[in-house]
Amino acid sequence: MNKVTSGYLDMWRVIAAVVVVLGHLNDWSGKGLDLFRPAAGAQGVLVFFVLSGFVISHVVTRREGDWRSYAIARGARLYSVALPALVLTFVVDALCAPLPHWILGDSVTGSPVLQYAAGVTFLTEVWGRHIQIGSNTPYWSMGYEVPFYICFGLAWFLPGRWKWLSLGAVAIFGPRIAIMGLLWLLGAGTQFACRRRWLGARAGAVLFGAAMLSWAVFQVLVHRGAIGWSNTPLYWHKLRDLPGDFFVAGLFAASILGIDAACRERAVPAALMRGVQWIAGATFTLYLMHVPIAQAFLSLVPVRLDTAAGKVALLATILLATLAIAEVTERRKQGWQRLFTRLLAPRAAAPLPVR
Template identity: 30%
Template structure:
């Protein structure tokens, strides 16, 4: 049924916020299992949905960008400032913290730090990572003790590509957008459809709807299908197939080597979101405050938890069979996320000023603003 354009319903907005936070928690659980931080019996029941969670982030990112650019009337300058403040408010301090912590471990304790070679050329690699160039073409670089940073090397460049296509006009739009697309390289091309599916979802939801009961049944079905698909173990099984189909033998697939699995997850996530939009989960309103509060720390939790895990294992030591160790580590991750979030994600406005100064200094709108 055709629909007219409408603001994002509160229940659906809360659902997306809840999903965002749950996805970050799934990444943490996945790393508990992958790093063997928990005992075998616990690992057997702990969700290991890290890859699916990252695909959820990609779909959400595309959806949110499409929604905000269309409904909030942001100019190109405002788009750049908002994206930079959002990303750098968390990425910059935690990136610096990762280099400092890993540097202490490597220098004073003689620990063999993953990507430790970057510590010897921090003057190069810190700016390199702040430009999110670690996944372009043949590169596959992440900061010390922050391997999940790889996804920012995709998402940030998708922001750039979208901004060029959305805000530029005339031949500049085609030339610059094409140039950025070429700059991305094959790995980012592979996962671009996942991010763009979020954009397509936003525009599709403006045009169509479904009955509430159909939406709720569809929502349950997509969750069941996602769980069943995960249970098949396809994430690892499809890797050789993806590598066989890869047409660039001289370029490592790296973090995109599960793109076939990612596409299936993407379809199920998009379908789940579409059903949730019309399922009218009004009960979420009763938990609106904690949902909003927790979702405000999602990005920080996603980036900081590996740093905490690495510091804990290096400076203290970890026994996977110790309940006390596991509880302490979990509390440390929660406390660090909260403390870091106070000065990062929840203080994005602090990071707007330098970007506004760079981009708005000669803006007519700025000079015409009331004193």
């Protein structure tokens, strides 16, 4: 992967995570930040799905050459953030829910044991059954992401006719996960297309410009109500939303293919590259933990979210807390790598790098 493409993907990891946060902030405040409403939530997750498919297909062709190294890398990546997120959610819910400024009220129901068991095993969305983990609304997408990892791993690493077991796994997880898995595969297919270098620099520049322009026009039309796309979370998915979802994902995939071709031989300033990578290295934590961080802040510091000062205070708190927490979660995956290495590849000399 060339450095421009890598930096572009990292930039979009940051944008997608921040857009999800802004969407939730807008929902909580009930007013303001309307510019972000059409682009929030679901579109950020769509970008993450395409990004994930691109990156995972890249690493399996470069350094994760067997199922053990693949499982070690995925396990370390997931649990280094998912388990701390579950713990933080449980603690914040237990301590802050009784306080008067709890923003979700009594909307979270169901057995906590079932919720957290489903969260640990990432079985929150099997066959369309949505299990919310406490007040942590963004965690639902892990119930899609992990099945994508499993099915892709089976298809990639199983020999010969055994690859058909991947289709059986898709059937086990249900039709919604299978349908949205096509977006993940779109990202994987884009990576393979980039490797084959089908486009020249000029064609790539045209494709990138057309994709970005089309995406901007789409945002304006949705914002003005000219396109009836509900932009609901995927666990509420309706068939009429699918064209919009695939259109957005397709434009993002086209932009990756275009910029990869247009900037294949270009360099990126090292300092800029390091900065973007460092910020992107906290986006998984930001995505999974911004809701409990916000819950704790709003319960303890009753700011008004219908004011600019209240929004800025909450957003700054989320970002600063995320950067601090990321230092002990996704930036420190070595312990989880060693654990999964002992479980799955006890004779391995050292765990592989994790993406």
